Amino acid sequence: MTRSALAFLILSTLGVNALVIGGFTIGRYPTNSNIFPAIAGILMLITTLVLVVQNWRSPVVKEKAQDDAPSQSEPMVWVGLLAIVVFTLGFRLGLPIFALAYSYRNGNTLPRSIGLALGVCLIVEVVFRQILNLPLDWGWLIETYLK
């Protein structure tokens, strides 16, 4: 197990158990209401302790760059951008704009990218708006403008 994996286990266990203790003390949750979260916290604590001891006996693996594994930093930026676009421009505008930008940036021609964006428009409008009758969100920016 790598150092960062161990750090994640320890931090999340501490976080959950801090919340449970906070629930009993600051939140003043009745025992009945907080007993199950406490059991979950204890389970995490025990498993993390066992994993830490296991790794203490056999030293932690040093993290090394995996040459064969493609980097996920650019995809993560794209997903982050999708989140921003959806929350600011809504589904009807945000999703086709994202499709256009992603497709064009990944080597497709502009006409093909526009075609893909129109396809996404169709999916949003026909499947989700017309058939499923979803009240689609317009996004923060458009809604502010509409107001």
Add this chain to the structure above:
Amino acid sequence: MVFGLLPGLSGLAALAVLIPFVYKMEPFQGLAFLLTCHAVVYTGGSLTAILLGIPGSPPNAATIVDGVPMRRKGLGGVAVGAALGASGLGGIFGALVLISLLPILQSVVMLFGPADAFLLSLLGLTFIAVMGSGSAWLGLFAGGLGLFMSFIGDEPISGVPRYWFGSEYLLDGIRIIPVALGLFAIPELLSLMAGRELSQTKGDFSGHQALQGLREVLKRPWLAIRSSAIGAAVGIVPGAGGETAPFVAYALAKQWDRDPSRYGTGVVEGVIAPEASNNAKEGGALVPTLAFGIPGSSGMALLLGAFLILGLQPGPDFLREHMDISVGLVIVLAVANLLAAALMILLAPMLTRVLSVPQSYLVPILLTLVVLGAYSTANDMRDVLALFIMGVMGVVFVRFGINRAPFLLAFVLGPSVERYLQVSLNIYGGEFLLRPTAIVIIGIAVLAFAAPLVRQRLQRRKA
């Protein structure tokens, strides 16, 4: 099946969309139409789970554990064939269970109370360490975290709000669909965007492989029947959470296998078990709906609404007055599952061409479906936010080799365990553990755990 193929859209969405179409239909015609749509959703979802690593609906997440590794080994077609074959068999088994129980439906359902729902949920929870591959301790850690997150929001009996940080959204608890999609779909899509997945999956599928997958199911009849029986049993108990049936079936298949370490690396048994139980549970879930008018799941609640729209009142009188409709529904359930599996096997070679679509086209479309799938749960943008947050968690889990399936299983079962334990203690006190059904369930749990250990010891002695 189309609803199953679309990530995030479940049988519930299919029923909600199709209910308006039954207003002018004959009662049996309308019910058969809706039941068919609801029952075969998971058949479609298995294809998305195996080919794209995205669960069509939350129960399909159990299929991913071995389905995706099979696809990566170049056995995607075998996995799809096995999943469809097992789905068909499971669906027929569920229908058989229903028809055999029709004459004694009421007494069967009366056997199960909140105490049994608690014990069944607890039994499901005990499998978190067994799910997936790798360290059991990591599985338990993931389960603990999933369990804690499932307790966010109002406490089910007293209504005390917990860990809500002033957010109304958290007060209702985090919804299952954004969690399942975030954990499984986002990491898979990131992988696809990084260009890794497609190169490993291109050209894997052939019609011959699908037929081989079907043969693999027929070679393991007991696994399919046992998993179907688990699905039907979990489906019968109202509130036990039918969504857990595939996970329980998977965990038991792994525990009872001669070499459990193979699971999670891409074995066909890991696809057959969850898929068989997934479709079988629909037959089981119809039992309390028909016998008492108590919906076993949210999907069945909508179906119950359709019964009322069509002028029928499910319950004890329904079975006396409309036995013809009850038997008809059972036949429809069996035929629908069989037809859905056959149709999907015919369509699968065409549908799997999605694997050869360049990722620059595929990714925006899949992201659109995933984001809108999460939003459609309750038309709430906060579900989209939850999707992205759970996506980050999914990426962290994948990076550190933590199993995601135990997290999801614990997340689904946590609230049931909490609710039914408190209800059971209020009604029966601690004595509920001495009820006949409770003893049987505890016996099954002990047997499930002890049998593999005993067998291993016997094998060692023989060796």
